[in-house]
Amino acid sequence: MTSAPSAPSALDVLLSRASTDHLVAPAPDKAQIAxxxxxxxxxxxxxxxxxxxxxxxxxxxxxxFAELVVRAMIAADPEVPEKKIQKRRERFSEMPMIIALVMALRPEGKIPLDEQKLSVGAGAMNVLNALHAEGFGGFWVSSDFAGEEVFRAGLGLEGAQTLAGFLFVGTPEKPVTGSKRPDIEDYMAIWKGEPVAFGADR
Ligand SMILES: Cc1cc2nc3c(=O)[nH]c(=O)nc-3n(C[C@H](O)[C@H](O)[C@H](O)COP(=O)(O)O)c2cc1C
Structure with missing residues (x-):
């Protein structure tokens, strides 16, 4: 008798996540994305x-939304090449789902802005891992045009709200292996009372 394969552990899930922008439908439904x-x-x-x-x-x-992105790109750089516009237009209209990562920052008060931004980044990472855990895929991209007024108004960004980028979301077209990861031994050190050095920086 063969026993059923055991489900991957939570750590297995974290260790197998990789980004992909080769994404197709379905995207998570309403309950899944919540x-x-x-x-x-x-x-x-x-x-x-x-x-x-x-x-x-x-x-x-x-x-x-893709047209809003294009208007913002042109506002940011009236000379932006048509090829770049067309590529973004296609990506933003064809991705199964896009999530704009808004940072609702509070510059007043005593919590440093960097810590607030790190929290948004940590949240985004949790979302990427949760997508992967549920069988979906994701890819975090930059939003260099998001400071443009046309974009801020179209999305509804106010005051100190700004973007940390976008997540492209959907189902991976094919299994994702991702790039080879470096050796963790090069990125960790045990402090023994002396300054540390990392293999990665040698
Ligand atoms: C804040 C942020 C912005 C990023 N912007 C882009 C981007 O605009 N274009 C891109 O190709 N990769 C971008 N990346 C990198 C990809 O999301 C991804 O991490 C990279 O392709 C490596 O894949 P991996 O997550 O499997 O290591 C960004 C990553 C972060 C954290």
């Missing part, structure tokens, strides 16, 4: 700032 984003707001958060906001773009609204 649960996945709930992992995001498990991030450590000094001072209960709760700086994470997630804007979900999906379905028929992706085309209009």
């Amino acid at each position: 649960r996945i984003l709930s992992a995001g707001i498990r991030a450590p958060d000094h001072g209960k700032i709760r700086p994470w906001r997630y804007v979900v773009i999906k379905g028929k609204h992706r085309a209009a």
Whole structure:
């Protein structure tokens, strides 16, 4: 008699995550994405700032969102090459789901902005891991045009709200192996009362 393979442990899930932007439908449904984003707001958060906001773009609204992205790119650089515009337009209208990672920062008060941003980053990482745990895939991309007023107004960003990028979300087209990871021994050190040095920096 053969026994059923055991389910991967939580650590197995973390150790097997890798990014992919080769994403197809389905994206998480309404209940799934709410649960996945709930992992995001498990991030450590000094001072209960709760700086994470997630804007979900999906379905028929992706085309209009892609046009907003294009308007912002042109506002940021009127000379932006048409090829770059077309590539972004395609990506933002064809990804099964996009999540804008909003950082709702509180510059007033005593919690350093860096700590607030780190909390948003930690939340985003939790979302990527939760996507992977549920059989979906994700890819974090930059939002260099997101400071443009046309984009801020279109998304509804106010005051000190700004973006930490976007997550492209969907189902991996094929199994994701990801790039080879470096040896952890080069990135850790045990402090024994003397300054440490890392193999990675040699
Ligand atoms: C804040 C942030 C922004 C990123 N922006 C981009 C981007 O615009 N384009 C890109 O190709 N990769 C970008 N990356 C890297 C990818 O998300 C991904 O981490 C990388 O391709 C390596 O894949 P891995 O997550 O499997 O190591 C970004 C990563 C972070 C954390």
